[in-house]
Amino acid sequence: xxxxxxxxxxxxxxxxxxxxxxxxxxxxxxxxxxxxxxxxxxxxxxxxxxxxxxxxxxxxxxxxxxxxxxxxxxxxxxxxxxxxxxxxxxxxxxxxxxxxxxxxxxxxxxxxxxxxxxxxxxxxxxxxxxxxxxxxxxxxxxxxxxxxxxxxxxxxxxxxxxxxxxxxxxxxxxxxxxxxxxxxxxxxxxxxxxxxxxxxxxxxxxxxxxxxxxxxxxxxxxxxxxxxxxxxxxxxxxxxxxxxxxxxxxxxxxxxxxxxxxxxxxxxxxxxxxxxxxxxxxxxxxxxxxxxxxxxxxxxxxxxxxxxxxxxxxxxxxxxxxxxxxxxxxxxxxxxxxxxxxxxxxxxxxxxxxxxxxxxxxxxxxxxxxxxxxxxxxxxxxxxxxxxxxxxxxxxxxxxxxxxxxxxxxxxxxxxxxxxxxxxxxxxxxxxxxxxxxxxxxxxxxxxxxxxxxxxxxxxxxxxxxxxxxxxxxxxxxxxxx
Amino acid sequence: xxxxxxxxxxxxxxxxxxxxxxxxxxxxxxxxxxxxxxxxxxxxxxxxxxxxxxxxxxxxxxxxxxxxxxxxxxxxxxxxxxxxxxxxxxxxxxxxxxxxxxxxxxxxxxxxxxxxxxxxxxxxxxxxxxxxxxxxxxxxxxxxxxxxxxxxxxxxxxxxxxxxxxxxxxxxxxxxxxxxxxxxxxxxxxxxxxxxxxxx
Numbered sequence: 001x002x003x004x005x006x007x008x009x010x011x012x013x014x015x016x017x018x019x020x021x022x023x024x025x026x027x028x029x030x031x032x033x034x035x036x037x038x039x040x041x042x043x044x045x046x047x048x049x050x051x052x053x054x055x056x057x058x059x060x061x062x063x064x065x066x067x068x069x070x071x072x073x074x075x076x077x078x079x080x081x082x083x084x085x086x087x088x089x090x091x092x093x094x095x096x097x098x099x100x101x102x103x104x105x106x107x108x109x110x111x112x113x114x115x116x117x118x119x120x121x122x123x124x125x126x127x128x129x130x131x132x133x134x135x136x137x138x139x140x141x142x143x144x145x146x147x148x149x150x151x152x153x154x155x156x157x158x159x160x161x162x163x164x165x166x167x168x169x170x171x172x173x174x175x176x177x178x179x180x181x182x183x184x185x186x187x188x189x190x191x192x193x194x195x196x197x198x199x200x201x202x203x204x205x206x207x208x209x210x211x212x213x214x215x216x217x218x219x220x221x222x223x224x225x226x227x228x229x230x231x232x233x234x235x236x237x238x239x240x241x242x243x244x245x246x247x248x249x250x251x252x253x254x255x256x257x258x259x260x261x262x263x264x265x266x267x268x269x270x271x272x273x274x275x276x277x278x279x280x281x282x283x284x285x286x287x288x289x290x291x292x293x294x295x296x297x298x299x300x301x302x303x304x305x306x307x308x309x310x311x312x313x314x315x316x317x318x319x320x321x322x323x324x325x326x327x328x329x330x331x332x333x334x335x336x337x338x339x340x341x342x343x344x345x346x347x348x349x350x351x352x353x354x355x356x357x358x359x360x361x362x363x364x365x366x367x368x369x370x371x372x373x374x375x376x377x378x379x380x381x382x383x384x385x386x387x388x389x390x391x392x393x394x395x396x397x398x399x400x401x402x403x404x405x406x407x408x409x410x411x412x413x414x415x416x417x418x419x420x421x422x423x424x425x426x427x428x429x430x431x432x433x434x435x436x437x438x439x440x441x442x443x444x445x446x447x448x449x450x451x452x453x454x455x456x457x458x459x460x461x462x463x464x465x466x467x468x469x470x471x472x473x474x475x476x477x478x479x480x481x482x
Numbered sequence: 483x484x485x486x487x488x489x490x491x492x493x494x495x496x497x498x499x500x501x502x503x504x505x506x507x508x509x510x511x512x513x514x515x516x517x518x519x520x521x522x523x524x525x526x527x528x529x530x531x532x533x534x535x536x537x538x539x540x541x542x543x544x545x546x547x548x549x550x551x552x553x554x555x556x557x558x559x560x561x562x563x564x565x566x567x568x569x570x571x572x573x574x575x576x577x578x579x580x581x582x583x584x585x586x587x588x589x590x591x592x593x594x595x596x597x598x599x600x601x602x603x604x605x606x607x608x609x610x611x612x613x614x615x616x617x618x619x620x621x622x623x624x625x626x627x628x629x630x631x632x633x634x635x636x637x638x639x640x641x642x643x644x645x646x647x648x649x650x651x652x653x654x655x656x657x658x659x660x661x662x663x664x665x666x667x668x669x670x671x672x673x674x675x676x677x678x679x680x681x682x
Binding site for chain 1: 503504506507510514515518519522523527530531534535538539542543578581607608611612615626627630631658661662
């Protein structure tokens with residue numbers, strides 16, 4: 001009599017060995033994960049911190065590596081040299097938008113987030129090579145010429161910012177960051193979350209502690225990390241953050257949390273966004289939100305997205321609030337799209353988001369919502385290639401939108417497309433091909449940020465490996481001031 | 483190409499990787515092939531390459547929560563891989579059905595006539611076990627696979643699946659009973675019909 005387990009072992013007897021390519025791909029993915037972690041971590045290396053751009057770069061690099069290994073040949077779209085003059089008729093404002101992008105001469109180690117409250121005033125969280133401040137984290141820089149040249153702003157001693165920065169005017173900015181508070185009993189630095197604000201263009205900053213509220217038995221937030229900050233006024237700020245939570249006997253989880261202040265950061269309300277896996281007993285791995293982002297077109301309306309990756313499956317979720325963050329609705333994505341974000345909402349009803357299928361390594365779809373993020377539809381507009389992995393979208397007005405991404409396939413090439421008719425038609429925007437010390441084109445774009453004056457700044461990564469640690473470039477389309 | 487520091491344990495490398503992330507590569511070198519083999523058995527070679535890589539990326543991103551008292555990370559990695567397989571349940575069931583069908587259609591002229599009946603009986607038994615295993619509750623399938631196929635101990639399977647040891651015991655026992663009873667039952671019913679019904 002043959003035992004059923006013997007039979008089962010025979011069913012599973014084959015022993016497949018991984019190919020050399022599989023191990024190579026594995027190490028490639030690990031290297032990207034390490035690079036992403038190191039690039040973003042600064043001091044406290046194990047707090048969850050990702051940016052849209054870096055996540056996108058990781059996914060893109062993996063896709064490119066996979067394409068190389070399996071020998072997939074993907075034809076490139078156009079070549080990025082499409083004539084702007086041949087595009088659909090531009091309105092007067094659009095003549096400004098197609099002003100060629102120029103690279104800033106600054107040497108930048110890394111740049112995380114840029115925002116331009118006016119046509120000439122921009123603020124940036126980054127670390128420059130020649131930074132006088134010996135900070136392991138990001139500094140804040142300002143520009144008065146639309147992003148061509150930058151000056152470091154002195155932050156209060158012991159503080160540094162991360163990715164969250166929002167500027168209401170040419171002189172008022174708020175930021176999420178951390179403050180060094182000495183060493184603990186194990187000689188590890190104590191970094192407490194803080195909220196910084198300036199009303200004089202960064203000459204001086206107010207630093208306030210950022211709360212870690214106790215929301216319930218298993219919802220004691222700790223290590224909050226603001227990933228997206230939107231401040232429509234000097235008093236009101238809306239923040240999307242990832243924070244750990246958990247409780248005795250329960251595993252530590254990481255969740256997307258929304259917080260809001262209406263008194264300039266003195267007090268905050270907190271909402272854990274709905275639809276995320278709850279903590280469970282017995283330890284184990286929990287969801288780790290990645291790739292999250294938020295767009296708040298008004299003081300009451302915000303639309304947020306995040307990629308949740310609990311063990312067993314990853315999927316994106318999109319939320320919307322129209323009561324200032326008190327209650328949130330989970331939006332519905334089209335079937336088959338499990339990865340969504342970044343997003344941009346020019347007004348309370350109109351939003352754009354890039355999407356794809358998690359694991360496919362490509363956010364090649366463009367989705368539009370006309371009900372403020374409750375429902376989304378795939379758009380296939382004229383002029384837009386479907387072989388581009390979109391990494392950033394910025395729509396400052398209902399008509400004007402920019403999309404940045406990389407052509408998928410082995411030969412990565414960064415592209416930017418612009419629309420001035422509400423996303424119906426898109427035009428390839430030329431980018432400089434010789435950037436930085438390596439005189440190379442961009443191989444990746446972390447962020448494109450455009451404001452209502454149609455000034456756009458791009459944070460991107462030039463191709464080639466710089467020996468001196470310069471790995472980010474800043475491009476702007478601002479008209480040079482004479 | 484081998485693991486760095488043959489005397490070091492996974493726990494040492496994971497702890498060191500919190501300061502120097504490159505040290506995690508040693509854990510990859512040590513266990514990638516084994517995790518790949520496990521995945522290939524369950525979801526096929528094509529899926530195994532991608533899921534294998536994803537297993538270690540998930541592990542890397544969660545390494546600060548690894549229990550340093552556990553020198554061997556393999557059960558932990560099996561647990562991550564098993565969870566990732568849950569996205570490919572249908573692939574796994576299709577593979578088992580294909581195996582069962584192939585076994586049940588073994589050519590009787592293949593090889594000598596000596597022991598032909600025994601071979602056919604054995605092939606039919608394999609087909610039944612494969613198709614019944616595909617029908618098991620996924621939790622039972624995971625537990626049985628880790629204990630009976632991979633060869634983890636009950637304590638290691640408990641660690642991998644993040645469930646108490648007693649639950650591993652009961653799931654394996656239930657899976658074995660179901661496998662035995664259902665295989666015997668489907669043998670009486672006619673295996674080819676049941677395979678065709680599940681594939682439709």
